[in-house]
Amino acid sequence: MNMECDKCGNPIEPGEERQMHGRILCEVCYMDALSPPRACDPWAVHTARSFSKEEALLNETQKKILEILRETHEIEPEVLAEKLGMRPTDLEREIAALRHVEKVRGAMRGRKKVITLW
Ligand SMILES: [Zn+2]
Known part of the structure; x- marks a missing residue:
């Protein structure tokens, strides 16, 4: 069974899928989703916004x-x-x-x- 990335729709090789908040993401989208500042780290958010x-x-x-x-x-x-x-x-x-x-x-x-x- 072929999986598709929930976000970009690209096919995902078996074993390459990443799960986040109940969604299946490809490696790229997963890394993308990880990179924004985390809400639990107000300082990171502040820094990212003000730079x-x-x-x-x-x-x-x-x-x-x-x-x-x-x-x-x-x-x-x-x-x-x-x-x-x-x-x-x-x-x-x-x-x-x-x-x-x-x-x-x-x-x-x-x-x-x-x-x-x-
Ligand atoms: Zn993707």
Whole structure:
């Protein structure tokens, strides 16, 4: 008996079928169905929604900085450097790059310098 994928209708080789929520899916559709952010992981959903295409060009460290800022809203550079396990001078460079693309900016809180989202 030949099976068909419930989603795309392609024939599925015996043993290749994948079940999800009572549907039979081919490997491709199954992987497809798995890839959207899971509803039980609000942070993943939030991250996926708020990352624009432009941000796809950022490096991992810069993305991480934005992630942390989305959580904390603002942060002192020293604290951020510590969180990332970076030297403040290295962090400075990433912050400068992010500032350049108008993703973050510096602000003063009393006498403290903080980094906030743009
Ligand atoms: Zn399919």
